[in-house]
Amino acid sequence: MALPLQWPADPRSDAFLLTDSNRLAARMLDQWENWPTMAAILTGPRKSGRSLLARIFAARSGGTIIDDAERVPEVQIFHAWNTAQAERRPLLIVADAAPPRWAVKLPDLRSRLANSSLGEIGPPDDELVAALFEHLFERRGLDARPDLIEWLTLRVERSHLSVIRAVDMLDQGAMERRARLSIALARSTLITAGLLAEP
Numbered sequence: 001m002a003l004p005l006q007w008p009a010d011p012r013s014d015a016f017l018l019t020d021s022n023r024l025a026a027r028m029l030d031q032w033e034n035w036p037t038m039a040a041i042l043t044g045p046r047k048s049g050r051s052l053l054a055r056i057f058a059a060r061s062g063g064t065i066i067d068d069a070e071r072v073p074e075v076q077i078f079h080a081w082n083t084a085q086a087e088r089r090p091l092l093i094v095a096d097a098a099p100p101r102w103a104v105k106l107p108d109l110r111s112r113l114a115n116s117s118l119g120e121i122g123p124p125d126d127e128l129v130a131a132l133f134e135h136l137f138e139r140r141g142l143d144a145r146p147d148l149i150e151w152l153t154l155r156v157e158r159s160h161l162s163v164i165r166a167v168d169m170l171d172q173g174a175m176e177r178r179a180r181l182s183i184a185l186a187r188s189t190l191i192t193a194g195l196l197a198e199p
Contacts, residue, residue, distance in 0.1 A: 016052050017135060019128040025119035029057040029092070035117045038084040039091040041069075041098050044121025047160040053121070054094050063090035070095055074106040081112050124160055129153045132160070136167040137181070142174065144181050151183050155196050162195060169193050 018026055025042060032040070044050040054065045066072055066080060077093065084091035095102050098118050104110040124132065130153045137144035156166050166186075173189040174181055190196045 016049050016056060017128060017131045019125055019131065021123065021125045021128050022049070022053070022121045025121050026053060028117060028119040029053065029061075032057070032061050032063065032090045035090065037112075037115055037117075038088055039081050039093065039112070040117035040119060041093045041095060041113060042119045042121070043095055043097050045123065045160055046096075047164055048121045048124075049160070050094055050121055054092050057090075057092055061090050063092060065092050065094060067094045069093045070102055074104060074109050078106060078109040078112070081109070081116075123158050124163070125158075126153055129156070129158065129163055132163045133167065136164065140167070140171055142171060142181055148181055148183055148186060152186060156190070157195065157197050165193070166190055166195050169195065 016026075022044070025044070028040065029042070042050055042054060051067055054067060057063060058065050064080065064084070066077055069077060080091055081093075083089075093113070093116070098120075099110055099113050104113060130149055133144065133149050133152050137149075152166065156162050169189050170181060170186055173179075173185060177185065179185055187196070
């Protein structure tokens with residue numbers, strides 16, 4: 001029986017797939033030397049590659065990262081922001097959303113974040129959805145034909161998480177049935193899982 005194990009994160013920096021849905025955020029990070037302050041906020045949906053993009057940024061810039069910032073003590077972020085200015089070493093703060101949606105209580109931190117650059121990763125576009133399917137199937141050694149990729153791109157909900165869940169379900173379904181990936185297998189598997197939308 002196929003076990004629903006979580007697939008490990010891709011360690012390669014070149015695994016970040018660039019399309020119009022995330023290009024502006026990546027460009028903002030590339031131009032960190034032009035930031036008005038030595039700190040920026042990167043937001044985006046869960047599983048959108050924001051942490052991977054942050055790690056690429058840190059490797060290229062020599063900067064530091066605070067990931068999942070909503071779960072980090074505000075005083076710690078406040079001191080990291082000040083240190084970044086003093087040392088002229090860029091700080092990237094990764095969060096689900098920027099203030100005011102991120103309810104920052106500390107007034108001094110709130111004002112500093114308001115003066116920081118903001119990069120936003122949006123929901124995936126069709127190009128990214130197709131590229132994600134192709135990339136994830138390839139990583140798992142699954143033979144997904146172009147017609148299946150196109151079919152899935154038109155029907156799976158436009159979110160990074162839905163694409164990953166769909167690949168998880170299809171990987172498990174193909175192993176359990178000892179069958180190759182096909183549109184028929186995808187239809188029966190994903191309808192049962194509630195992951196298909198109307199094209």
